[in-house]
Amino acid sequence: MHDLDSRDPLALGQQLMSVLESGRRTATYKLATLLALLEFAVEHAPGERDAAVDVDLDDLAERVIALYWRQVRDLDGHYLKQTSQKVARIPDAVRDLKQVTSPSGDVTLEVARRRGGAKFLATRDLVRMTLVQQPLLRLQRVGSDLVHECFLYDDTWMRDNISAKAVADHGNALRLFPGVCFALARLSALLKPALQIAWVNDVRKLNHFLDQDVPDLPGHLFGIDRISLDRARVVLTAEFGQRCFYCDAAVSTGAHVDHVLPWSRVGIDGLANLVLACPRCNSNKSSLLPAPLHVFAALDRGRERLDALAQSIDWPCQFDRTAAAARGLYATQPTGTPIWNAVRDIHTTRSDFDWNEARGAASDWV
Numbered sequence: 473m474h475d476l477d478s479r480d481p482l483a484l485g486q487q488l489m490s491v492l493e494s495g496r497r498t499a500t501y502k503l504a505t506l507l508a509l510l511e512f513a514v515e516h517a518p519g520e521r522d523a524a525v526d527v528d529l530d531d532l533a534e535r536v537i538a539l540y541w542r543q544v545r546d547l548d549g550h551y552l553k554q555t556s557q558k559v560a561r562i563p564d565a566v567r568d569l570k571q572v573t574s575p576s577g578d579v580t581l582e583v584a585r586r587r588g589g590a591k592f593l594a595t596r597d598l599v600r601m602t603l604v605q606q607p608l609l610r611l612q613r614v615g616s617d618l619v620h621e622c623f624l625y626d627d628t629w630m631r632d633n634i635s636a637k638a639v640a641d642h643g644n645a646l647r648l649f650p651g652v653c654f655a656l657a658r659l660s661a662l663l664k665p666a667l668q669i670a671w672v673n674d675v676r677k678l679n680h681f682l683d684q685d686v687p688d689l690p691g692h693l694f695g696i697d698r699i700s701l702d703r704a705r706v707v708l709t710a711e712f713g714q715r716c717f718y719c720d721a722a723v724s725t726g727a728h729v730d731h732v733l734p735w736s737r738v739g740i741d742g743l744a745n746l747v748l749a750c751p752r753c754n755s756n757k758s759s760l761l762p763a764p765l766h767v768f769a770a771l772d773r774g775r776e777r778l779d780a781l782a783q784s785i786d787w788p789c790q791f792d793r794t795a796a797a798a799r800g801l802y803a804t805q806p807t808g809t810p811i812w813n814a815v816r817d818i819h820t821t822r823s824d825f826d827w828n829e830a831r832g833a834a835s836d837w838v
């Protein structure tokens with residue numbers, strides 16, 4: 473049993489930071505696993521904050537693949553090293569999947585999954601097994617003596633050489649201790665940037681060519697792919713008109729594509745989370761959480777309509793993920809979190825925000 477009160481976000485955050493600081497990392501896998509866990513926690517934040525939550529390991533593996541999907545493309549002609557080991561199992565598998573399913577390199581992971589079929593499943597299997605054998609097994613260990621205290625989940629069943637059958641026998645899942653999922657979701661806005669900075673630093677250390685040049689490494693690893701967003705801009709304009717989603721002002725052809733739920737909070741760039749915005753709204757909103765009514769309006773554009781639009785440009789829709797992430801974000805924000813309604817109209821959250829109540833009973837997507 474663990475002594476730490478995992479339900480206390482502050483204690484949990486402190487413990488996570490100490491694990492990150494004390495463990496010398498030989499690969500970026502732990503960071504990827506933690507970022508994937510944070511993202512999962514936001515999208516699965518339980519109504520009962522003390523609930524234990526099962527994390528499906530295939531789901532987690534897919535989130536890790538998504539994180540590396542951008543990163544395995546070349547930077548100035550270099551395939552970035554993500555580990556000091558000879559074999560980079562996870563990035564190599566992701567890069568291989570990308571080369572097979574997207575020779576031109578511009579296809580989203582969701583489309584690659586459709587095209588890849590068996591290849592996608594094999595990649596996910598390999599990543600899932602690697603996660604259990606390496607970062608998930610070591611995430612809660614501090615220092616070189618491997619003293620560890622489980623504070624997120626029970627890892628005593630994990631092994632370096634665990635078989636796929638043993639993982640399946642364990643339900644193909646790990647169980648976050650009571651309160652951990654909610655606490656991780658609440659911490660996400662704080663921890664995510666810290667983990668990304670640590671990741672950028674690790675990649676710098678692993679890739680010496682980056683010492684001379686100073687390319688936009690954070691942008692390469694975690695930025696928004698502005699060029700591919702052009703495809704989204706074209707269909708959003710054609711379907712919903714050349715107007716700002718937030719203030720209804722007419723916008724020019726070069727309008728910003730805005731992530732309703734900010735990219736920095738949840739990395740969802742499916743069409744359900746994308747709208748056109750005027751430069752004023754876009755820059756003023758920045759990474760603030762939008763008022764829930766904006767998310768409702770974005771989803772009220774309709775699942776089928778958004779699905780069809782997304783398909784027409786080989787783009788993900790991610791309707792359910794957008795709804796789940798919004799619910800999780802609002803439910804776990806501390807009282808007083810700034811909420812963006814419009815330019816110069818920012819208020820703060822109440823502690824008792826209830827997504828379902830705010831939405832009302834009419835919706836077919838809650």
Ligand SMILES: [Zn+2]
Pocket residue numbers: 716717718719720721749750751752753754
């Ligand atoms: Zn506007």
